[in-house]
Amino acid sequence: MSSLEHLLPTNWKKQVASWLDEDTPTFDYGGFVVGDEEKVAYLFGKANGVLAGVPFFNEVFNQIGCKVEWYLKEGDEFEPGPTGRLKVAKVTGPARKLLLGERPALNMLARASGIATRARALLKLKQEHKWDGLIAATRKTTPGFRIVEKYASLVGGVDPHRMDLSSMIMLKDNHIWATGSITNAVKQARSVGGFALKIEVECRSEAEADEAILAGADIIMLDNFDGPGIHACAANLKSKWAGKHRFLIEGSGGLTLENAAPFMSREVDILSFGCITQGVPHIDFSLKVDH
Numbered sequence: 001m002s003s004l005e006h007l008l009p010t011n012w013k014k015q016v017a018s019w020l021d022e023d024t025p026t027f028d029y030g031g032f033v034v035g036d037e038e039k040v041a042y043l044f045g046k047a048n049g050v051l052a053g054v055p056f057f058n059e060v061f062n063q064i065g066c067k068v069e070w071y072l073k074e075g076d077e078f079e080p081g082p083t084g085r086l087k088v089a090k091v092t093g094p095a096r097k098l099l100l101g102e103r104p105a106l107n108m109l110a111r112a113s114g115i116a117t118r119a120r121a122l123l124k125l126k127q128e129h130k131w132d133g134l135i136a137a138t139r140k141t142t143p144g145f146r147i148v149e150k151y152a153s154l155v156g157g158v159d160p161h162r163m164d165l166s167s168m169i170m171l172k173d174n175h176i177w178a179t180g181s182i183t184n185a186v187k188q189a190r191s192v193g194g195f196a197l198k199i200e201v202e203c204r205s206e207a208e209a210d211e212a213i214l215a216g217a218d219i220i221m222l223d224n225f226d227g228p229g230i231h232a233c234a235a236n237l238k239s240k241w242a243g244k245h246r247f248l249i250e251g252s253g254g255l256t257l258e259n260a261a262p263f264m265s266r267e268v269d270i271l272s273f274g275c276i277t278q279g280v281p282h283i284d285f286s287l288k289v290d291h
Contacts, residue, residue, distance in 0.1 A: 005055040016059040019104040031096030039095045044085035049283035050120045051154035053112030060105040061115040066093025105217045112152040113283035120154025131264035136161040170201040186215035224253035227262025234267035
């Protein structure tokens with residue numbers, strides 16, 4: 001895949017600097033012990049996975065004066081093989097700097113690669129079932145770490161969904177209860193969002209979906225339906241409103257790699273998965289100084 005680094009915002013390197021600040025707020029005692037002798041360290045992947053987080057890993061070591069050389073490309077799938085570890089990259093620099101960047105870089109890489117690995121597995125499931133819809137992540141991200149998690153979702157090959165509250169207007173049950181109805185919520189949202197922002201409405205029944213469509217919603221989220229239920233509801237909505245209103249249908253609510261297949265209906269345009277970023281196993285990496 002082509003590099004996604006150019007997508008990153010101008011402030012992403014400040015976030016990397018904050019990781020280093022957090023890990024060494026005062027003195028680097030261990031670094032004092034090893035000194036500044038030039039050393040080489042190798043990054044090993046120790047579990048099957050998809051490599052993600054390369055720009056962030058590079059920047060950790062760039063900020064402390066080390067150089068990284070990669071043996072794999074971002075987005076590559078890898079296996080540790082019979083030895084239990086695969087050489088993924090080489091990092092060169094002063095010994096104390098290698099150890100200074102080790103833990104922030106590995107923590108980030110382990111989580112980013114875990115997210116990309118889960119995303120890739122869902123993408124393969126979609127392909128196996130010849131479903132044309134989109135697999136999407138959600139806004140269920142770690143505070144302060146969202147840019148890495150959304151980036152990793154893209155590396156894994158899925159749609160990142162909305163980045164934040166300003167990216168799209170999603171009206172969920174609390175918005176609807178607070179305003180009294182779906183119609184009121186959509187009307188107020190459109191008054192401030194204008195033509196540029198899409199409006200998505202969470203619906204728990206076909207009747208709620210009908211109200212949202214009539215109110216002008218762009219995306220109908222059918223929440224917590226089962227597989228047959230979402231297929232039937234989506235088919236009814238697409239048939240009922242054909243040629244009258246344009247909208248997309250998204251399925252969401254408790255979807256996992258294990259239970260998603262029945263939801264991959266041709267009438268459903270998007271399936272969103274909180275499990276891409278929540279409860280995802282990390283991929284084990286280690287950084288070992290050559291000696």
